[in-house]
Amino acid sequence: MLVCKYFVWFIIYSFMGWIYESTYCTIRKHHWENRGFLHGPIVPIYGVGALLASIVFSQLPVEGLQQANNLQIFLICFFGSIVLEYTTSWALEKLFHAYWWDYSNVICNINGRVCLPASIGFGLAGILVVRVLLPFVENMTTSTHPLLIEVLALVFMLFLGMDLALTVSALTNFASNFARIEAEINEQIANAYERLDNNVSDAIETMVEKSEQVQEGVFVRKELAEEKAAALRERLTNERLESLFLSSSAAQKHTLLGVQGFRRGAQSNELRERMRTMIDEKRHHNKKK
DSSP states (O other), X not given: OHHHHHHHHHXXXXXXXXXXXXXXXXXXXXXXXXXXXXXXXXXXXXXXXXXXXXXXXXTSOOTTTTTOOHHHHHHHHHHHHHHHHHHXXXXXXXXXXXXXXXXXXXXXXXTTTEEHHHHHHHHHHHHHIIIIIHHXXXXXXXXXXXXXXHHHHHHHHHHHXXXXXXXXXXXXXXXXXXXXXXXXXXXXXXXXHHHHHHHHHHHHHHTTTSOHHHHHHHHHHHHHHHHHHHHHHHHHHHHHHXXXXXXXXXXXXXXXXXXXXXXXXXXXXXXXXXXXXXXXXXXXXHHHO
């Protein structure tokens, strides 16, 4: 029964987090933003954070926690949110090579995963959870029949499991297709450069006794050929990524449009940056409709 109650709390908090996140981003960007990692109207990281705060300040048998003042609540939630947000961002990126939020352009950030303004906001939100939302949620679940709580928990678990499976499947299928496309493009470009080097080497050998101007012309042609190879790489990349996106299912497209980027810093590469740019263009195009 206790597990079911906590899971229902988690869903309620996750839904409230989705409302806040979507509303805030919609107001800031002046168009509807359906925020979240999953397809459903929940943001799990908010649910986890609020549930942990609720348990820490109302359920743990630790002296002083249940009588904590607002400053103590703020500090615990402030530092707790840093750990939770950084760990979640790191884990998602390690699992899916993607990230769903990026604070790189915000002051006092750590690797774009956490930042001072957001952590302050979560600290203040912790006070709101403990002082306002927790009594409301606890009273609502306490006044509900235990059997109904168990049924709700099972139904929520079913839908959350389906949503999670759909999202993970979309991301893993995309990752495998992405790796395949990357390998194919690299192989084609490597073959093109190999043919280029062979042709230039043959030309130089046959012209070794000719004038310096002719030899210089060979190197000019090589540079032009290298430019063509670079153009070929760009064309292949755009075509393959466009094909990958268009061939994705509706669920995969929904998941990809929620991604803010692929890997970070030195780990990023040209192909992933191109994919990020293309997804941003698709996202902007969809919002105009």
